[in-house]
Amino acid sequence: MKAIDLFAGAGGLSTGLEMAGFEILFANELSEVFSESLKANHPSTMVYTGDIREISPSAVREQLSLNVGELDLIA
Numbered sequence: 330m331k332a333i334d335l336f337a338g339a340g341g342l343s344t345g346l347e348m349a350g351f352e353i354l355f356a357n358e359l360s361e362v363f364s365e366s367l368k369a370n371h372p373s374t375m376v377y378t379g380d381i382r383e384i385s386p387s388a389v390r391e392q393l394s395l396n397v398g399e400l401d402l403i404a
Contacts, residue, residue, distance in 0.1 A: 331395070332402040334374075335381060339366035342404055343374065351402060354393050357381050 330351045334343045337356040346353060353374045358364040364378035375392065377384060390397075 330401040331399060332404060333389075333400060334404045337363075337367055337376075339363045340370045340374075343367070343371050346402070346404065347371075354395070354400075355389055357384060 332346055332351040332353050334340070334346070334353055334356040337343060337358045338360075340356065343353045343356060353371055355375045355377070356367055356371065357377045357379075358367055359378070359380060361378055364376055367374070368376050377389075390400075
């Protein structure tokens with residue numbers, strides 16, 4: 330199962346989702362400090378640090394090579 334974690338903080342929810350069998354493909358966090366923890370705790374996740382309003386959903390989907398319908402969860 331594939332997931333994206335928005336407003337991810339330091340990655341606690343991502344950790345729980347991974348324990349439940351999800352692969353966290355992408356995460357977003359505004360805070361640089363929390364984002365650094367997120368990157369350290371989830372090295373295989375693509376992390377965007379910044380305002381979520383500046384993210385293009387289609388660009389993220391393209392970078393992740395996701396087709397429509399392949400994402401199971403947006404958290």
